[in-house]
Amino acid sequence: MVCGIVGYVGERSALDVIVDGLKRLEYRGYDSGGVAVVADGALASVKRAGKLANLEKALAEYPLPAATTGLGHTRWATHGAPNDRNAHPHLDALGQVAVIHNGIIENFASLRAELEDSGVTFASDTDTEVVAHLLAAEVAAGTDLADAMRAVCRRLDGAFTLVAVHAATPGRVVAARLNSPLVVGLGDGETFVASDVTAFIAHTREALEMSDGQVVEITAEGATLTDFDGAPVPEKRYHVDWDVAAAEKDGYDYFMLKEIAEQPRAVADTLLGRVNDAGEVKLDEMRLSDEELREVDKIIIIAAGTSYYAGLVAKYAIEHWTRIPCEVELASEFRYRDPIVTQRTLVVVISQSGETMDTLMALRHAREQGARVLAICNTNGATIPRESDAVLYTRAGIEVAVASTKAFLTQIVACYLVALYLAQVRGTKWGDEVVTVLGDLAAMPDAIASVLDEMEPVRELARSMASATSVLFLGRHVGYPVALEGALKLKEIAYMHAEGFAAGELKHGPIALIEDGIPVFVVVPSPRGRSVLHDKIVSNIQEVRARGARTIVIAEEGDETVVPYASHVIRVPVCPTLMQPLVAVVPLQVFACEMASSRGFDVDQPRNLAKSVTVE
Ligand code: G6P
DSSP states (O other): OOOEEEEEESSSOHHHHHHHHHHHTGGGOOSEEEEEEEETTEEEEEEEESSHHHHHHHHHHSOOOOOSEEEEEEEOOSSSOSSTTTSSOEEOTTSOEEEEEEEEETTHHHHHHHHHHTTOOOSSSOSTHHHHHHHHHHHHTTOOHHHHHHHHHHHOOEEEEEEEEETTOTTOEEEEEESSOOEEEEOSSOEEEESSGGGTTTTOOEEEEOOTTEEEEEETTEEEEEETTSOBOOOEEEEOOSOGGGGSOTTOSSHHHHHHHTHHHHHHHHHTTOBOTTSOBOOGGGOOOHHHHHHOOEEEEEEOHHHHHHHHHHHHHHHHHHOOOEEEEEHHHHGGGOOOOOTTEEEEEEESSSOOHHHHHHHHHHHHTTOEEEEEESSTTOHHHHHSSEEEEOOOOOOOSSSOSHHHHHHHHHHHHHHHHHHHHHTSSOHHHHHHHHHHHHHHHHHHHHHHTTOHHHHHHHHHTTTOSEEEEEEOTTHHHHHHHHHHHHHHHHOOEEEEEEGGGGGGTGGGGOOTTOEEEEEOOOTTTOHHHHHHHHHHHHHHHHTTOEEEEEEETTOOTTGGGOSEEEEEOOOOGGGHHHHHHHHHHHHHHHHHHHTTOOSSSOTTOOSSOOOO
16 A cells, blocks of 8 residues: 555644645555544544545535644555545544554454454454554553554554544644654644655655654654654654655646656766766765675666666666676565575665565565665665665655656666676776766766657657557667566556567567557667667568558667658667667657546556555
């Protein structure tokens, strides 16, 4: 589950703060929303299936009493359909406790049976509701709400963020986390808990990090942290270095468009300060010694979704520059195949959010096997970097659209920096070669910007194809993962059947799909250096074209050989083969975005998908 969570205690209208916070968390993806406030010794709650607008409408019809303590939730359904009754908050039978939850309580069935045996009637199909009843029973027996939360947490298996309020204790919100995100915001006379800082960034940039297995009690004055047994834990405060403007659309119609446009800046930021005056890569935050890196005999990249495709691109560079064998594995598959991992294996986990449960579980498995784990992540202080031996932040800035764009580019660049660093430490590349590649990387922000300047024809193309039923993508070498990513983007937001193939595989099956008028994108490698590859893909274009495909060819400036076989040519600047994905994927992102909007879909929040998937 990737629900959005907000809890508030302060002097302002809790409802206003909470609804605003939930709106800022909308990007996480959700299917229902709800709020509860504590006023005059009672709880008042409203919840609705669908978008927050439904909740706001209900709140206008049934106004809640004025209150300064409350909590709110956007739900992404796991246990129980996305309807009003399964929406959070969940209350106990007497309406004394309200609770919201992100994650999955794995032992909920036995807890529910136990509660039902004792006469409790359930009002929903959720795993969450057991917590409301368990908390209420503890409090009814005289236990303080925070102690009750600790006692209940000790009984729960699974992953959860929980936030609760009690009718008899206005001015207090209690929250807990285990394997699910939660941060505390420290304002002036007001305190927040939330899934991430976006929810309270408009009010405060001072935050408190929470680790797994902790409970926090917030009041208007501040926060008290303990572990699940009640022992105090040290506070880790930090200052959020971006502001509310960064979390807004900045004049673009969609976050996705804004984030596509931000790619030159994002790539530049990934490189910033990571090359010293001598032209060497310096990764101070690596926390892995040169000795450890020299011992590495295998690299395994683990990730999910778009991050996985960034890993597939990185493999080509890593093996080429370092000569270390590199595997790329889907996070959800990794630990189930008994992978061969030793102390000399460097596991690189790539995750934009740093919270993807599949990736986190794979990371933990790798560490248990003794591997060293390096995280490439975009979210400071997220669980994945915290649990890794080393971290390289991509610095793409917050990515709000569910479909990942700038994170993808910066993940590739971050992987390349790691590869160059390894090559430097292990001496598999001469210093001047490293300098040359770093120069190529430094030129990429301008190259990406020049592609972005020429995107109107791509948008027109998308509009002209809005009624297509299927789109294919072909590539070879690093163009192959680019093709996969192009297809994924289209599936994610335009809900179209789309497939990416290695162009050489065409003859082994996919060519049977080619029929009159089917759009086929082809990512063409540079004719320079990789001429054999280039010639082969030109033949592939001819093959599909001869069978009636509408060929959309992404090719380097000046490559005229493709023109006779292309229905449309999209030009990308001349750059070294390994850099080409950074420019070639951009038209595919723009194409998907325009396709989704011309088909009338919600570009930023596609159906069934979520930005950060915190379940396995
Ligand atoms: C979800 C998102 C994808 C993303 C994937 C991995 O499925 O919808 O856009 O690529 O998770 O996310 P991560 O945060 O680990 O990179």
